Structure formats: C-alpha cells, structure tokens
Amino acid sequence: MDVVGYCRYSSEGQRDGFSIEAQQRAIRDFCESEKYNIIKFYVEEARSGTNDNREAFQDMIEDAKLRKFKAIIVHKFDRFARNKYDSVFYKRKLRDLDIKVISICEPLDDSPESVILESLYEGMSEYYSRNLSREVLKGKKEAALKCQHNGGIPPYGYTVDKEMHYVIIPEEAKIIQMVFEKAELGFSHAAIARYLNERGFKNRAGNRFGREYITRMLVNELYKGTFVYGKKSKRANSNIIKVENALDPIISPYLFDKVNKIYNDAYSINREKREIAKAKNAGIDYLLTGYAICGCCGAPLTGFHSHKAYQTSTGADRLYSSYFYRCSRKAKRETVLTGMTRGCILKNLRKDNFEDFILGVIENIIFNETNLKLIVEKAKQLILEKINKKIDNTKIINEINRISNQLNRLLDIFLDGTIDKESYNVKKNELEKMQNYFKEQIKTYPKIDVDKLTPQLLKKSIDKFLSSANADTIEYKKKTLSTFVDSIIVDNKKIVIYFKFPINTSDNDKKSEFSYDNHFLHNSTTVSTFDVLGNISRG
16 A cells, blocks of 8 residues: 655654654554555654644645545654644545545554544644643743743844853944944934944844844843843733843943933924924825935935915915925934034925926836837736736636535534534635635636737827826826836936836937937936936925
8 A cells, every 4th residue: 555654843852752763764664564655755844733834744635635645654643733623624634535644653443432542642632732832931931030041043242151141242242332322322223223334343144234223222121131021922911021130231221221212202203293294294295205315315305395474565464385305304403412413415396396397207208109119018918928827727716626625524524513613613714715815816807909009009098198187187197106117316416217117218329318408318227217417496
C-alpha cells in the first residue's frame, strides 16, 4: 500500500526528542514492518498544530484529493493536529477519499470502541496544547517579574547575560545619549536621524537610522531603568508589569521625562494647529497636495489662505481672501530651548495659477499624438490581459464546487453531533465568504473590440470631453493627477514634473522646445520630467 509520512515539530518538540529525524526514522521502521511503501514525507518545521495554516499540511491534503496515496502515517495524532475541530474536519475529508490517518504510537482498529479512543487522543492533544500555551505565558510572566529579557532582539544599547538580564553596550549607549541630548535641544526625530547618518553611525542591523527608529528609542522606558512587560500584548485583559529602577539606566529619568514632555506638548500644539488649518481650508481643494514637494528643503507643499480686511473708496468694509501653496517648513518656528529660528526660503505659489499651469502641461504633453499611441497600446494590452484572465474560469468553478462539497460535509458532521453549533457557524461563515469571493471573480467583463480603439478615436473622445463642463470638475482633475503624475518638485527657479511612465516629447531629441513662454521639456531614460523655467505667479 502506498503511504506518505507527515512530520511536524514545534520548539517544545525538539526538547522532547521528537525531532524530524526521529519521527521519520520511526515511520520508516513502522512501514517496513507493515510492508507499506513510503512515497513521500511532508515535513513541517516549527509550526503550531493548533491551526491548519501549514504549507506542507495543505500540500498533503491537495495530493490526497488526487488519490496519490492510501494512508498518512504520523508518529502521534498530535503531529496531525492538536485542534479537535481541525482533526475531525480533515479526517472526515480524508475518510471520504478512503484515506486513513495511522498513528504509530496510538494504534486503532476498525472497531466501534476505537472511535471513542480516537476522540480521547484528540481531546488530550488539544488539552496539552492549550495547557502548554498557558504554562509558557506563566513562564514569561515570571521572567518579567524578575526583569529578565523575554525573547527577541534586545533593544539598541543593551545585550543580555546568561541569566537574561540586561547589560549596557557602552558604544551604543553613547549614541542613545546623543539622541536624547539632541531631542532636548528641540531637534525633530527626522533631524536626529540625519545627524547620526551624516556622521556614519549605524543601527543594530548595520543600516542607516530612520525617523521611526528614533521615535521608538525616545519612548523606550528601558533607557531610564524602568522594565515594562505586556504593554504591546494583543491579549484581552493582559496585565502590564512595570518595575522602576530594574536595571542600569542609560539616560537619567529626569532627561527621559523632560524629552517626552517636550514632544508630547509639541504634538498637542501641532495637532491643534492642524485642526485650525483644516477648519480654515474647509471646502477648499488643494489638488497638488501630496504631489508638490519643496526643491529647497524636501518638505511637502501644503495649502493655506490669508484674509485681509480693507475699506473701499466709499468706506465699505471688504474682506480679501487669497489662496496659496507654501512649503510646510515655511513658517519660522522657535526651538524649545535655543530660541533659534528656522524656515524655508521657497516663495509661495498662488493656488489657481499653479494648479491650472500643471494641469495644462499634463494635457499638452500626455495628450499629444505620439503619447496617445503609447496610451492606446498600453490600454489594449491591459484589456486583453483582463479578458484572457476571464476566459479560463475552470479553476474558479472547480474551487466553488470544492467549497460546496466542504459545506455539505460540514453540515453532515454537525448533524452527527461531532462538532458544536458555534464551531459549525464559524467554519460555515468562513467557507461561504470564500465561495462568494470566487463567484464575484467569474463575473465576465463587458466585451470590448480592442481593434476599434485607435489614437484618433481616443483623441476625438478626449477633445470632446475637454470641451465639456465635466473637464472642469474637481473629480476629473484629481483623476488626471493620480493617473499620470508621480511628484512635482518646486524651487524658486523651476518646476519639475515627474510622470509615472516614460513619455515621448520629440521624434529626434529627448530635449525639445515647448511652445509656451519658453518652457522646455526634458525626458530622462528612467523617468520622464517636465522641467519648467518660467514665471509662475507667486505670493
């Protein structure tokens, strides 16, 4: 009889001696004594048996559907599954295929009594798994109460000794102290990262420091000698263990608390400013926000507006409003302690002029004859790819039928009383969601004659649309930007537009004159840019 072996172990399995090699040896000896022919081993390394999210296990189930073997040999039933529901579900599926699951250490025959014994084995396996999880958590809690490292990579600045207690790494501790000193002076997290990178410092992985890395460092209470465990736990009602003065600090508690107060206060102020700005700009769409970047300092451009009150010659009060884009670092800010000011030198750009100019450039460049040909070819390619994907629905239909069979078998084992109603409903909902997903996939696309799509037809449609009222809508402008533009770099001398795909500007030269106010075009081999040297109305 052709059989396969299934082997799995977790970390505790290695300690108990149930290594992959030991399981395979036992299965081979068993098959030799029973005259079974082993055709393959499915091996799962360090995966939990409490769920069916196991690659080798799923491969084995798929091969079983093809009836490549008559039985699955395991060392113990808990190698197959420790979750009773999964064990019953997959054994039922295999039984329908006339495939047995045989345990070397827990032999069963075909008698009615063996059904009870098998359920007992499965129940004990699930109990062992849950009890083990509880004991592991208990062990971690005890280690936390002793302020011992609980696994993973120790935080930057520390290593651990044999007793898993934290020990300071002097070289890294100096960098941490440098970070807190700069933070005390009012440096932003990004500025601190740049400061370290410019001086050649590397993080634990040997990479450059990033803003998020600095942020995590500045809020890690371990650096002031406080041990915290359970703060990030996803378990409900998890108890946080916090021990003051648990280890040698790298940063004084005074400096740590001072730095965190500085940034908490700054965050609250900035949040309030953002809310005020949001209220002021309510109903105003700054279309280029998220695209426009300052070429002077690298910060994003944001929208703002100003109101000026004045009196007319007749003495009537008037309010003049103007809308601009400006660098987000434009406003001079005073640092917390030094009193120094800093601000970007980029001049403001009037909102309407800037947006109209960018959209005009896009329409003139993208919708010329050469680029329309490229767009048409790309559109045809995408349409054909989608149609071809929809032609062969066999696999999807087979998957829908497979799930229907699973639902029928699930109902059978529920009616037999093998699983409770709650477990039945959970699995039923899961399968129905999968089935509905596949049903959506087989909905056919409307038939399109791609040969009728030509540059001339596309040009005619575009011209007709641009002359209509719809071309002036916010929705159209946003769609145009998101489709074609990657980013826009602005400084006081030029504007550079980076498109999402290469564009052609001249049949003979990558650099060609653009017939609008001496603006000219550059086309890179890697990314297309529209480089504008001209006058944009500025504030």
